[in-house]
Amino acid sequence: MVTTPLKTTKSEEIFTAAQKLMPGGVSSPVRAFKSVGGQPIVFDRVLGSHIWDVDGNKYIDYVGTWGPAICGHAHPEVISALKNALENGTSFGAPCVWENVLAEMVIEAVPSIEMVRFVNSGTEACMSVLRLMRAFTGRDKIIKFEGCYHGHADMFLVKAGSGVATLGLPDSPGVPKNVTENTLTAPYNDLEAVKKLFAENPGEISGIILEPVVGNSGFITPDFGFLEGLRLLTQENNALLVFDEVMTGFRIAYGGAQERFGVTPDLTTLGKVIGGGLPVGAYGGRRDIMALVAPSGPMYQAGTLSGNPLAMTAGIKTLELLQKPGTYEYLDTITKRLSDGLLQIAQETGHEACGGQISGMFGLFFTSGPVHNYEDAKKSDLTKFSRFHRGMLEQGIYLAPSQFEAGFTSLAHTDDDIDKTLAAAKDVMSNL
Numbered sequence: 253m254v255t256t257p258l259k260t261t262k263s264e265e266i267f268t269a270a271q272k273l274m275p276g277g278v279s280s281p282v283r284a285f286k287s288v289g290g291q292p293i294v295f296d297r298v299l300g301s302h303i304w305d306v307d308g309n310k311y312i313d314y315v316g317t318w319g320p321a322i323c324g325h326a327h328p329e330v331i332s333a334l335k336n337a338l339e340n341g342t343s344f345g346a347p348c349v350w351e352n353v354l355a356e357m358v359i360e361a362v363p364s365i366e367m368v369r370f371v372n373s374g375t376e377a378c379m380s381v382l383r384l385m386r387a388f389t390g391r392d393k394i395i396k397f398e399g400c401y402h403g404h405a406d407m408f409l410v411k412a413g414s415g416v417a418t419l420g421l422p423d424s425p426g427v428p429k430n431v432t433e434n435t436l437t438a439p440y441n442d443l444e445a446v447k448k449l450f451a452e453n454p455g456e457i458s459g460i461i462l463e464p465v466v467g468n469s470g471f472i473t474p475d476f477g478f479l480e481g482l483r484l485l486t487q488e489n490n491a492l493l494v495f496d497e498v499m500t501g502f503r504i505a506y507g508g509a510q511e512r513f514g515v516t517p518d519l520t521t522l523g524k525v526i527g528g529g530l531p532v533g534a535y536g537g538r539r540d541i542m543a544l545v546a547p548s549g550p551m552y553q554a555g556t557l558s559g560n561p562l563a564m565t566a567g568i569k570t571l572e573l574l575q576k577p578g579t580y581e582y583l584d585t586i587t588k589r590l591s592d593g594l595l596q597i598a599q600e601t602g603h604e605a606c607g608g609q610i611s612g613m614f615g616l617f618f619t620s621g622p623v624h625n626y627e628d629a630k631k632s633d634l635t636k637f638s639r640f641h642r643g644m645l646e647q648g649i650y651l652a653p654s655q656f657e658a659g660f661t662s663l664a665h666t667d668d669d670i671d672k673t674l675a676a677a678k679d680v681m682s683n684l
């Protein structure tokens with residue numbers, strides 16, 4: 253595995269050059285190691301549960317390209333399907349039958365979705381669903397939660413999670429005030445705060461959008477009754493409930509968090525897993541609402557590469573693999589071993605910690621917790637997290653370079669991977 257101390261000469265060379273070419277040397281801020289220190293590792297290959305860097309170091313990967321790699325990286329069946337599809341071209345800019353196939357699979361799986369529109373990223377999906385919320389209700393205001401991330405469209409860059417939280421950025425410059433004045437925020441898991449917002453803005457709120465399980469302030473689960481409460485409040489106020497399942501869709505359960513918690517929103521956004529590692533997003537929901545989307549209705553939303561045959565193919569094959577019996581049980585079993593193991597090691601080595609997992613999504617905070625929202629998550633000892641991250645990296649374990657991100661396992665992660673990860677964690681936490 254990894255040589256100690258970690259040799260990253262080529263990574264450093266490439267990243268130094270990258271910094272002159274691209275802002276911060278990266279194509280997305282979350283990839284930088286700003287909050288954990290050191291330089292990002294530059295990779296050149298992935299397979300199964302592993303990722304290799306340009307210096308030849310091999311790591312067990314818990315980032316999974318930020319969620320899509322649920323079947324394991326470069327799954328041979330996904331790659332083979334893609335090779336076949338590639339022979340017929342990369343994009344038609346016209347209907348293809350694979351859109352129908354993936355749409356049927358999504359509609360069949362996700363309780364709230366009766367019709368779906370494919371786009372190219374989670375950001376696009378959330379941006380579009382917000383337009384649809386407003387078009388359907390004729391109201392402009394929305395409620396989002398502090399520390400939730402719904403992509404980087406202007407209206408969502410208010411108390412956002414993920415990279416915005418990691419970098420401790422104030423709400424982004426370049427976003428006009430009049431765009432975000434309609435974005436109301438509440439602490440996650442706080443029904444009273446949501447009730448108050450509805451009371452203060454009668455007849456003005458188009459709906460609520462949230463991560464039904466949070467992954468962008470670290471891993472945070474909804475308290476008992478929270479999702480049900482939001483469902484009731486939106487119904488009472490003739491507003492829409494939108495689950496952003498870009499991260500949780502087909503991960504928390506095949507039908508997403510809405511299947512797992514038995515709460516059906518009006519609209520849902522998807523991304524990550526449904527693209528099998530290629531750029532995809534989707535939004536869908538009640539047929540009467542989706543009917544407003546052009547060209548069926550007047551709400552405009554479009555995309556040159558949307559529904560392209562490669563992304564559809566990777567998505568279809570990924571969902572087929574996930575349909576096999578026992579997949580979610582497997583994800584739950586190995587991820588629980590990992591999460592329980594990490595908590596036990598933290599306790600044995602004298603570190604305050606809390607965390608948990610559902611299916612193949614997990615998190616660990618260096619605070620006694622419990623963590624119900626972003627304010628609680630911020631109590632985690634970030635310096636300790638940075639040292640933990642570095643220590644694990646040196647031992648060949650690749651974790652997201654931020655306390656405010658969830659971790660992901662895949663069907664390719666083995667008991668041996670978990671054993672190695674826990675052994676590394678024991679070593680690192682003993683010396684933190």
Ligand SMILES: Cc1ncc(COP(=O)(O)O)c(C=O)c1O
Pocket residue numbers: 373374375376378401402403404463467468496497498499523524533
């Ligand atoms: C919950 C959630 N919504 C939206 C997004 C945005 O998706 P993308 O990065 O594909 O634009 C992400 C991840 O980035 C996410 O985790």
Ligand SMILES: NCC(=O)CCC(=O)O
Pocket residue numbers: 280281282283318401414415467468657658
């Ligand atoms: N949880 C945050 C993401 O998945 C974002 C990925 C990216 O922007 O690169």
